[in-house]
Amino acid sequence: MKTIFEISRPGRRAASLPCSRVDQRFCQMSKLPPELRRSEPAELPEVAEIDLVRHYTLLSRMNFGVDVGTYPLGSCTMKYNPKFTEVAARLPGFAGLHPLLPQLRRGGLLAQGALQVIYELERLLKQITGMDAFTMQPLAGAHGELTGIMLMAAYHNDKGNQKSLVLVPDSAHGTNPASAAIAGYQVVTVPSKDGVMDPAAFKEKLSDQVAGVMMTNPNTVGLFNPYIAEIAEAAHQADALMYYDGANLNAIMGYAKPADLGFDIVHLNLHKTFGTPHGGGGPGAGPVGVVERLRDYMPISRVDVRGDGTLFLDYDHPKSIGYVAPFYGNFGVCLKAFAYILALGGEGLKEVSQDAVLAANYLRVKLGDKWQVAFDRPCMHEVVFSAEDKAAQHGVSALDVAKALIDEGFHPPTIYFPLVVKEAMMVEPTETEALENLDALVAAMGRIADKAASDPEALHAAPVTTPVGRLDEVSAARHPVLQEPQA
């Protein structure tokens, strides 16, 4: 399909701007010295509004979202995104609110509703996780990790601890080691045993040099680590902090809280657990919670309540790490998550975890007929399969399976992750996929398994139903074309 630049025609326009009613002499362009000006206007598209609307409508039809069909992309929690939260985030009282307003004297009185959203969401997230304080500032999950590691560093610096290492299990999300490294730590990988981090291997790596441990529980293979109390106790004895990657909190709501599991710092992916849309890759939100002894280091500003009940922004925390975002986080995303939590309530959230875990286990058993389950025991919200046997017997890889699933009308699972499982296919159905959709996925995977034996070539050729087939990624990387060439 042509790009918006290729359909451009000189002289067309969609812009509708007000006429300035001030005197011509205020026009600045003629007064702008040549050395401050760009020589030519930027070659932006010249299109009529109808051209543009059709262009992006057609593009949307070449894209697959949760609103289109089943999207069991493991670790990403592609659940249904309620529509009323979109309307709430677009209310002019929220969408039009300038973030600097509450930083003006008396300006906070004109932002009480927005401050209350932050204040109440913070309280709800504390109840859900057992943490003592939350910041809404981190703008995504990985950004929450970086914030968490910076809090870890602030804690150790304040105590005079000299520590340089962060422990990360081999099954961790790639962002975990990357976040620790970018915050200035050396990363030590801890091997897993039977799918979970082994306490003995962990203790072997633990020393007084260890600043913290990054874990997600249940982990990326969908297994709950039952040794978590032992691991946390050992870590705390070495004055290492326990970091909880909240990517999988959606599995345990109502059953366990990260604080009770021994974690000191947690980030939550509001776009996963609390149903805010993923936006084609963002925006998300990654609020961070901490236990009491880390509260002083949390980013500023913080929303607090005055004696008269009004809310205000509190900047007076000398030990704070500062700003990790310009204002109060991705407020629009936080607002949608707040609406979601209010709608579901405590029982609804617990039911989310129950239904997500039930659906994943149902798939584990049903798909297990024809597909190798990486760890064949009850899982939490997601389950990892391996195409290793199909690859060995028929030359059909996890990639082939994924592409064949596209032709079956499904978004494929996450493939080749976690790294600890060969030819991994990580399936997360979420709680919002109906039983008949789960059964349809099982049937489609069954047909693919049969085809792997009978006609593997057909699977290598998939997908055939999409606007383009498999793309040449090697030439894309060797000879990068990253923008529309200019005439």
Added chain:
Amino acid sequence: MRFTPHTSEDRAAMLAALGLGSVDELFEVIPEPLRARSWDLPPGMSEPEVSQYLAKLAGLNAQDLVCFLGGGFYDHYIPAAVDALISRGEFYTAYTPYQAEMSQGILQSIFEYQSAICRLTGLDAANASLYDGGTALYEAAMMAVRKTKRKKLIVCTSVSPIYRIMLRTYTINLHLELVEADVSDPAVLQGLLDQDTAGLILQNPDFFGVLHDYAPHFAAVRELKGLGILGCNPIALAVAKTPAQMGADIAVGEGQPLGLPLSFGGPYLGFMAVSQALLRTMPGRIVGRTHDGQGRVGYCLTLQTREQHIRREKATSNICSNEALCALAAVIFLGLMGKQGLVELAELNMTQAAYARERLCAIDGVEPVDQGPWFNEFRVRLPIDARVAVSRMIDKGIAAGFPLGRYYPEQSNNLLVAVTEKRSKEEIGYLAEGLEAVL
């Protein structure tokens, strides 16, 4: 309200397939002493109840405030087509386009966004976006540190003080030397530049709205093999000298003015463009054009060996996502404005701001601080503390601007005033008359 479709029969069928009597059995792997002892969240609410509650909260925020606040975040008009298109579920309920064949819509829109950012900045390559302007500035600074293997970053004090605080936060444990000084003065810059300088960070228009030509500054840092980083306002780029023309290696900025609502601070968009030599050290997602086996043109994520999911602790950044939906809004906004419209929008902002400046400076005791030329924002010196003046204006329903004393203690009487195309001549009149009355 619940969003799970399961009936009790469905649940029973699934439990039966598992040979279980109750769903609680699936949670028995959590050791008993670790189980949640309390779950005291409020009961759920219906959609109308939550909607009404949120509408009530929205109503507690300013409704008809006339806004002259800027500071890098502007009250521009957003054409209706932006929201209509980004509200399509195929776009906003998708995730990162890992499966390119079924994600050509998002992938092509990002490619178009990258193209638009390259054309605005004049640079060679743009990424798929970062979280916001501040994190983009930090990522650019870290690129300079990695590329030059040097430790010193020089940041002009006329770069957004908000972003400078973020930069301090992010670099505090990295053993870097962060030097903040008014290096818009070339003599000051010469005194600080040395062989250990990784990068020079400037902003245009600067935080006070003044437009600059930083070509000599970037030439000086280039001579010592450091990198030049320019923070930009994307709408000003329609008329201002481009980062490429000034000799910057990296351009970054806040994309909020490109069709994103102010939304109390986010979600926004950080844009980044770099010169060819820096392409493979750039953080974030990048989309490239390629073809399939039949020669059909398509788009995919590319140059992924820089990224965390492959390189883990050796990645160029820990960023995993981008702000794809915001980038989509931005490219739609730029398409709607178009080649000529964006220039007109920039000119209109400058004109309205010039009028406001003259009106304010005509007030007894109010003086301009800078010589200009300006984009759509400027500072004036008031005869009283700007915080006091602004608080009095709030009562008149006007956010008169941002008192600079908050970040520049020596500027307690200075007020930063932003004027967009949305501010009418009448509203500018209310501002001037109101300010005159409260001084």
